[in-house]
Amino acid sequence: MAMLKQGQSQFEDKWPTMRPTVLKLLQQEPVTRAEWQDLFWAVHSVCLWDDKGPTKVYQALQQDILEFIKHAQTRVLHNQEDSALLKSYIAEWGKFFTQCDYLPKPFMQLETSLAGKAHSSTVQKKNQGEESIVRKLMLDSWNSSIFSNIKQRLQDSAMKLVHAERNGEAFDSQLVIGVRESYVNLSSDTEDKLKIYRDNFEKAYLEATEAFYKLKAPLYLQSNGVQNYMWYADSKLKEEETRAQRYLETGWGCTSVSALTECCVNVLVTAFKETILHECAGMIRSNETDKLRLMFSLMDRVPDGITQMLRDLEAHIVNQGLADMMAAAETITTDSEKYVEQLLELFNRFSALVKEAFNDDPRFLTSRDKAYKTVVNDTSVFKLEIPLKNKGKPALPIISRSTSAKDFQRVGAKIQPESKCPELLANYCDMLLRKTVLSKKLTSEEVEKKLKDVLLVLKYVQNKDVFMRYHKAHLTRRLILDTSADNEKEENMVEWLREVGMPADYVNKLARMFQDIKVSEDLNLEFKDAHRNNNEYIADSINIKILNAGAWARSSDRVSVSLPMELEDYIPQVEEFYRLKHSGRKLQWHHLMSNGIITFGNDIGKFDLEVTTFQMGVLFAWNQRPKDKVTYESLRLATELPDTELRKTLWSLVAFPKMKRQVLLCDPEAKSPKDFDDSSQFWPNQEFALIKNGKVQKRGKINLIGRLQLSTEKSKEEDNEGIMQLRILRVQEAIVKIMKMRKRITNAALQTELVEILKNMFLPSKKLIKEQIEWLIEHKYMRRDEDNINLFIYMA
Incomplete structure (x- = not known):
């Protein structure tokens, strides 16, 4: 009983000596080392030797803290003017908050003692990471008294100062920052340290900002127009983001600045979204890239803000692209080079627009691609007809199992017209890769660049299979006729097609065609060597090409024709030569793919004519009777050519473009191949000659093959x-x-x-x-x- 009585007197004995030091600490007055140490010892003694001592110390401390805060509040409220009020509050809070770090130190034993008393109604158990009990007491006391009483005035005063700054007035920004910091540091809630700040200061700041611009923005828009308003909105967004970095909390995990930005976007941009976007289409048409870039930066902050801009861009590219194509239709429909150049000019123009106005944003690049694809595949300028007659022609079976002919799918009767773009791209490639005026005037690097340009456009072609078929037909002509301008470029083009995603089976066939040509060159040398002693004429005159049917041939390519005796004689020799080298392989002669040079003699002179096998078969009808007239019917019997091929071949000899004197003459005169009938008569033109600079030449060479080669009706x-x-x-x-x-x-x-x-x-x-x-x-x-x-x- 004696120990208990002694313990009960500890608080009453010690507190009178402890309290003066506590008050000095609260008031930031100097404390000697002895007083500081005595306070530690007194707290230790009371907490250890008095059962109720910790609770009494806590209550006495709370009372002195509240008393101190009450006096501080009186001093703050003594100021009526906003700036003075804020200065006074910040000064008082600064002193108090500093002591929140010092005053708890001597009371560590108090915290240890209170933490172990689960029955205490005034304190909770201390968890790891939780504020110290005395610090929490100080912050909670400040919050429940002075802060709760004047926080509205604090907020209002701070917001007035920010409002004044928005109107261009100067003030001490530290006043607002100080208020913000007191809100941030005031919370003793370890779960959410920013709750008081967020529920009060941040909320008030956002509401004041919204109210300010709800009043200002509509007036500015009405007075200055949309385009000037965009500059205003952009500058205010940047200004408010900078201001928010000063006045709002920016610590880790705090979203105040982003919340403020969202608020400003809503009131400055989203509220006028439709009005601003209404100007977009006109700006795109006028190529006002600076204004579009500004609009993009604003609308990209708004949900679905750029959707309308994407639609406007697509519509512009489609409309402008098709309008330009229509305007140049007369030129581009007959000149594949002009056509490709027109498409590239459009692509470069629209790409520049996307780069300058929208910073090559992937979404706008996608819209550009989508719209440009529409232009490339449009059929309004010109179209490729794919008429399919319902002939009941079977497709090949695709599955390896027993399938009868009646099982094969049959072709339909109608098909939607398609863009002629892939065909014209293939034609342009042919002009670049063949020996033409265009390819001769360009350097190797220029040809390569233009081919890469074709591949760029090809990326947007919807039906690449059309390009494939025409490109292969042109390549076949170039390889057969040996008219490639650069063999290395030819092979590079095949690899470039592979790189841009052309189907492997198609590209592999093209590669096989080059391989066949190289193998044929070796076979020719062997054939010439084998026959040089027996028949030097054949060895020097014949050039054979052994080609893989799977890579080259089409069923229609095999056209029957009665060959001149000179050609018939060497066919068995070629076949025997090949049989000895490759037993079991069968040769099929494709005369459509053959050509040669013959000497044509008349009263003027002698001329070397490069001709197709069909033209050669027709001209050899006069080999033994050079001045006779031969009827169409007789020529058909002599050549055994199909009617359509004979008409086309004869027409090439009686009406070859760009020749003033034709190889053959006919009676009656015809205006087209359809005018020939069985009784039409043909005979060699004894006045045929080449004319250069207005003078008749007695010797010369001319190519009559043209586009006839490798093409039948x-x-x-x-x-x-x-x-x-x-x-x-x-x-x-x-x-x-x-x-x-x-x-x-x-x-x-x-x-x-x-x-x-x-x-x-x-x-x-x-x-x-x-x-x-x-x-x-x-x-x-x-x-x-x-x-x-x-x-x-x-x-x-």
Whole structure:
């Protein structure tokens, strides 16, 4: 009992000596080392030797802190003017907050003692990371008394100063910063240290900002117009972001600045979104890149803000692009070089717009690509007709199993017209790669750049399979006729096509064509060496090309013709030579792909004519009777050429462009190949000659092959029908590939995957897809689910 009585007197004995030091600390008065140390010891004694001592110390401390704060509040409220009030508050708070670090130190034993008393109603258990009990007491006391009483005045005064700054008035910014810091440091909540700041200061700041610009922004827009308003809005957004960095909390994890930015965007931009965007289309048409760049920077802050800008850009590119193409239609439809240059000029112009106005933003680049693709694939300027007659012509089977001829898919009757762009691109490539006036005047680097330009446009071509077919036809002519301007460029072009994503099977066939030409060169040397002793004429005159049918041939290329005796004689020799080298391989002669040089003699002189095999067959009809007249019917019997090919060949000899004197004459005179009839008569022109500078030449050489070589009426039709046939096969192959992998798939998913597989070659129409699905169902490659007609099931 004696120990208990002694303990109960500890607080009463010690507190009178402790309190003066506590008050000095609160008032930031000097404290001697002895007083500081005595306070530590007194707290230690009370907490250890008095059971109720810790609670009494805590209550006495709380009372002195509240008393001190009450006096501080009186001193603050003594100031009526806003700036003076803020200065006084910041000064008082600064002193108090500094002591929040010092005063708790001597009371560490108090905290230890109180933390162990679970029954105390005034304190909670101290968790790791939680404020010290005395510091928390000080902050909570300040918050519950002076802060709660005057926080509205503090906020209002701070917001008035910020408002004054927005209106261009000067003031001490540290006043606002000081208030902000007191809000930030005031919270003793370890879970959310910024709660008091966020619920009060930040909220008031955002509301004041919104109210300010809700009043100012509409007036400025009304007085100055949209374009000036955009500069105003942009400058104010930057100004407010800078101001927010000063006056709002920017510590780690704090979102005050972003919240303020969002608030400003809402009131300055989003509120006038439609009005601002209304100007976009006109700015794009006028190429006002500075204003567009500003609009983009503003609208990119707004949800869906740039959606309308993307639509306006697409519409402009499509409309302007097609308008320019229409304006130049007369030129570009007949000149593939001008056509490609026009497309490239459009691409470069629109790309410059996207770069300067929208900083090459990926979303705007995507819109440019989408719109430019529309221009490239448009059919309003000119179109490629792919007329397909319903001849019942079967496609090849695509699946290795027993399939009868009646099982093959048949070609439809109509097809949507397509852009002629891929054909013209192929023509332009041919001009660059063939020995032409264009390729001769360009350096190797310039040719390469222009070919790369073609590949750039080709990227946007929807139906690349059309380009493939025409490019291969041109390449075939160049290789057969040996008219390539640069063999290295030819092979490079094949690799560039591979790099831009052309289908591997197509590119591999082109590569095989070059390989065949190189092999044929070696075979020629061997053939010449083998026959030089037996027949020197054949050895020197004949040049053979052994080509792989899979890479080169089309069914229509085999056209029958009665060859001159001089050619017939060496065919068995070539076949025997090849049989001895490659047993088991069969040669098929493609006279359409052959050509030669003959000497044409008349009363004027002798001329070397480069001719097709068909032209040679026709001209040899006069080899033994140079001045006779021969009827069309007789020529047909002598050459055994099909009617369409004979007409075209004769026309090339009686009406060759750019020649004043023709090789053959005819009676009656014809205006087109259709005018020939069985009784039309033809005979060699004894006055034929080459005319240079107005003078008749007695010797000379002329190429009569032109564009006739490797092209028949039937093959032209096949070019178009073959494109569609190949598409049918590709669609069938892709559907079966998907079905094998998926086993079960919905109609929508099948179409999506199908387009993804085929998009690098062509975009299959919904009608084409539907027809091939029905055909595959009919022939038991797949079936519909019994309960869901939109679900397909693979049939192994």
